[in-house]
Amino acid sequence: MTTSTASWTTLYRNINIATMDDGSSSYGIIEHAALAIAAGKIAWLGKESELPEFDNKTVEVIDGNNGWLTPGLIDCHTHIVYGGNRANEFELRLQGASYEEIANNGGGIVSTVNATRQASEQALFDSALKRLTAMHQQGVTTIEIKSGYGLNLETELKMLRVATRLGEALPLTIKRTFLGAHALPVEFKNDADGYIDLVVNEMLPQVCKQNLADSVDVFCEGIGFNLAQTERVFKAALDHKLSIKVHAEQLSDLGGTELAAHYQALSSDHLEFLPESGIKAMTQANMTAVLLPGAFYFLRETKLPPIEQLRANNVAMAIATDANPGSSPIHSIQLMLNMACTLFRLTPVEAIAGVTCNAAKALGIDHHCGKIKVGFDADLALWDINQVAELCYQFGVNPLVRLIQQGKRVI
Ligand code: DI6
Numbered sequence: 446m447t448t449s450t451a452s453w454t455t456l457y458r459n460i461n462i463a464t465m466d467d468g469s470s471s472y473g474i475i476e477h478a479a480l481a482i483a484a485g486k487i488a489w490l491g492k493e494s495e496l497p498e499f500d501n502k503t504v505e506v507i508d509g510n511n512g513w514l515t516p517g518l519i520d521c522h523t524h525i526v527y528g529g530n531r532a533n534e535f536e537l538r539l540q541g542a543s544y545e546e547i548a549n550n551g552g553g554i555v556s557t558v559n560a561t562r563q564a565s566e567q568a569l570f571d572s573a574l575k576r577l578t579a580m581h582q583q584g585v586t587t588i589e590i591k592s593g594y595g596l597n598l599e600t601e602l603k604m605l606r607v608a609t610r611l612g613e614a615l616p617l618t619i620k621r622t623f624l625g626a627h628a629l630p631v632e633f634k635n636d637a638d639g640y641i642d643l644v645v646n647e648m649l650p651q652v653c654k655q656n657l658a659d660s661v662d663v664f665c666e667g668i669g670f671n672l673a674q675t676e677r678v679f680k681a682a683l684d685h686k687l688s689i690k691v692h693a694e695q696l697s698d699l700g701g702t703e704l705a706a707h708y709q710a711l712s713s714d715h716l717e718f719l720p721e722s723g724i725k726a727m728t729q730a731n732m733t734a735v736l737l738p739g740a741f742y743f744l745r746e747t748k749l750p751p752i753e754q755l756r757a758n759n760v761a762m763a764i765a766t767d768a769n770p771g772s773s774p775i776h777s778i779q780l781m782l783n784m785a786c787t788l789f790r791l792t793p794v795e796a797i798a799g800v801t802c803n804a805a806k807a808l809g810i811d812h813h814c815g816k817i818k819v820g821f822d823a824d825l826a827l828w829d830i831n832q833v834a835e836l837c838y839q840f841g842v843n844p845l846v847r848l849i850q851q852g853k854r855v856i
């Protein structure tokens with residue numbers, strides 16, 4: 446496809462492209478390729494031999510040294526804004542305590558809530574910026590960030606303001622998710638319904654009024670919120686015209702995914718305990734399954750998500766870090782590519798689709814992001830690799846040579 450070459454600002458030559466335009470069915474490879482950018486969008490791509498005439502004086506021409514260009518990576522599920530850390534719990538778990546036992550004894554999410562409430566907005570920003578910088582350097586151009594360690598109005602808003610500011614501090618697109626229904630704060634002990642009243646009647650309206658979120662998420666789990674409470678949050682979110690997502694079937698099967706499908710959620714995330722009926726509901730609702738191998742690994746889980754059945758039922762699978770202080774203190778999307786293959790047995794094509802086109806789908810931005818396609822955002826990563834699967838195969842040497850966001854070089 447061609448647009449007028451007069452508007453081109455940048456041209457990448459001597460590259461190979463994995464467009465990811467066919468979802469997870471192929472890399473969409475174009476070898477010996479070129480790609481042009483105009484106004485922050487992809488304006489042309491194809492074989493270098495088919496490059497149309499263009500004006501050398503107005504276009505910046507960049508030699509890609511025969512590297513590989515992929516869509517900029519998308520981390521579609523993170524919790525990187527929080528106070529303190531939970532290394533002490535890591536030690537307890539190594540001595541045999543389970544994640545749920547620790548949560549039920551006042552540790553877990555609630556301990557991070559205390560630290561996050563106490564932290565100043567600037568301290569939260571500074572610690573999250575370090576994490577985000579590490580993720581950016583791995584090739585991430587879009588990231589989702591959830592609240593959920595405040596569990597009161599003031600601190601939830603503080604977290605979402607920090608998430609917003611992070612997107613101004615670094616050249617990354619941030620999608621913010623309000624996860625007020627993440628855990629029950631101590632002041633509402635034995636009154637989860639009362640807390641959900643606060644979430645839907647006070648927190649959510651303020652979050653919307655201050656334009657601080659793009660989506661709403663709920664932790665639907667035995668140690669989180671039940672189906673009826675989850676449904677109340679979904680309904681309120683939809684009333685406010687926000688999209689919805691769910692943490693479901695991570696530790697048990699409560700039916701959260703089916704409920705989310707009923708309300709046309711964008712994604713259901715974790716899914717180790719997802720039953721057949723949940724898979725069918727996801728297919729029907731065209732939802733994305735967000736798989737989180739870092740949490741599976743860090744909690745030393747043994748029950749795998751039903752990958753085979755998700756694949757057989759054509760459910761789009763995304764991969765994310767779930768970066769958070771308790772179950773996945775991991776800030777490497779490149780490591781997730783490797784773990785998606787080694788732990789979850791995804792193919793490298795599926796894993797890469799999981800952090801590009803399918804991650805875009807999980808965030809509801811797949812009409813302009815996550816593929817290398819004319820008209821899509823010029824969010825691109827250039828890698829010093831000889832074949833695409835290298836991105837999944839090796840870990841620890843960063844092959845990123847250039848990162849482009851909205852058409853501009855940012856690394
Ligand atoms: N599931 C997760 O993996 C994170 N939250 C959630 O609902 C874990 C959060 C934490 O342990 O701090």
Ligand code: FE
Pocket residue numbers: 522524692767769
């Ligand atoms: Fe999570």
